Amino acid sequence: MPAGNGGRSRSKRPSMFEVARLAGVSHQTVSRVINNSKDVSPATRIKVQQAIRKLGYRPSNSARALASSRSRTIGLVAGGVSLFGPVSSITAIETVARSHGLFMSVMMVDESACTLAGFQELCGTFLEQNVDAFIFLTPTDTMFQAACQVEVSQPRVIVTSTHGITSVEEALSRRRGEGRIAMTGIDQWGAVQRLARLLVSRGHRRVLYMAGPSQWRDASTRLASWKVACARCRIRTAVVHARSWEAGESYTLMNHLIDQRGMSGTSLPSAVVTANDNQAVGVARSLQEHGIRIPSDISLVGFDDVPTVDNMFPPLATVRPRFEDLGVATMRQVLALLHQGQPVDFPVTHHGVGLIQADVIQRRSLGYAVERI
Structure with missing residues (x-):
């Protein structure tokens, strides 16, 4: 017109x-x-x-x-996208990128089956797009090693946990490519230490810990911190190792434990701590089906603060990682590597990984220790 x-x-x-x-x-x-x-x-x-x-x-x-001479495009390779944390971080990354006129090109991968050759092939696709930098969300040791070893010349930011089967130092010693590198993550170690002190303050000295799948770096970090915290706080702990993050498996494991202790006459601990909230949901179902009340008979604590756990009965005490803050910090590190801002001043750094705080959320599933059931 x-x-x-x-x-x-x-x-x-x-x-x-x-x-x-x-x-x-x-x-x-x-x-x-x-x-x-x-x-x-x-x-x-x-x-x-x-x-x-x-x-x-x-x-x-x-x-x-x-x-x-820049495409203004960032290549992001992400694992664990079926879970709440990675999705929350990716959303924040994309929001910050868009606010700076940058575009995200995203590829999802199977975090358990990823190989270095497959990872290199994915990055080759990004290189054809002339991406300016890479972000790698690496929940498993397999992905983390690949993210360090992949041959790219662009800057890369790796989102990871501080502990795993492969240490950060070992992975970096095998690093390939010329681009600058930064690492970001959640201070899960510190959160678990604070949780242990809170449990002790409420009288809990015998606590069951349900660990996550060993190939996940989050699970490794949380378990390693838990063992150190128990030694420091004089908490007697038993560890049950799950092969997945799923509620169905934790439900089965808790049923077996309750039956086993019932037959042997051994009392249950005063609290159960799980490595994620999905596991806590399965544990809660098992306890309730056995007539064991939360927290009157036994306390329960999860990790991640996924949506809806505050509406469980009773509301679930948990640890809330600041996933959105992690996404923002990750994108700011990318911008710094591209000379478009200053690096993030992280409150905590371990093993070269800049860490964002996680908060212990007290809800009614965590009570005071009671005389044994």
Whole structure:
């Protein structure tokens, strides 16, 4: 539809040359402003930005890539996407990227079956897109090792846990590629230490711990911290090892434990701590079916604070990792590696991994220790 006074069609996209004319500068200057070049005076930058807003100009990503030798695209390879934590972090990463005019290209992988060759092939697909940097969400040791060893020259940020079958130091010693590297994660170690102190403050000295699958670095970190915390706090603990994060398995394991102790006449512990909330749901079902009340007879604590556990009966005490903050920090580290900001000042760093806090959430499933059932 024609605009008044013979103006341009309203459906026509404004061009960089129109912005330049309105601002009274060259189109090269407009390009420098769009690409955040330092070679533009503050006054000129303001004039160009005002013209961009007035015309509603949106730069072409391909044009920006040609001008800056960057695609403004970040390649993200993620495992564990069936679980709450990785999905929450990815959402935050994408939001921050979009706010900086960057695009995310995402590939999901099977975290248990990932190989270095497969990982290299995925990254090759990203390299064909000329991505500026990589983000790797690596929940398992297999993925973590591949993320360190893959041959890429672009900067990479690896989201991982501090402990696992393969240490951070060992994985980095096998690193390939030339790009700079940063690592981010959740301070799960510190959260477990605080949880143990809270349990002791409520009189719990005999606690069952249900560990997660050993190939997951989160499970390794939580278990290692739990063992240290129990030694420090003089908590007597038994550890049950699950092969998955699923409620069905934890339900079966807890049923077996209750039956086993019933036959031997051994009393149950005063509390059960699980390595994630799904496991806590299965444990809660088993306890309730056996007529064991939470927390009157036994306390229960999970990990992750997934949606709905605050509406369990009773509401589940748990640990709440700040997954969204992790996503934001991860993307800020990418920007820093691309010289578009300062690195994150993490409150805690272990083994070279910058860590975001996790909070212990007290709810009614955690009571005071009682004389044994």
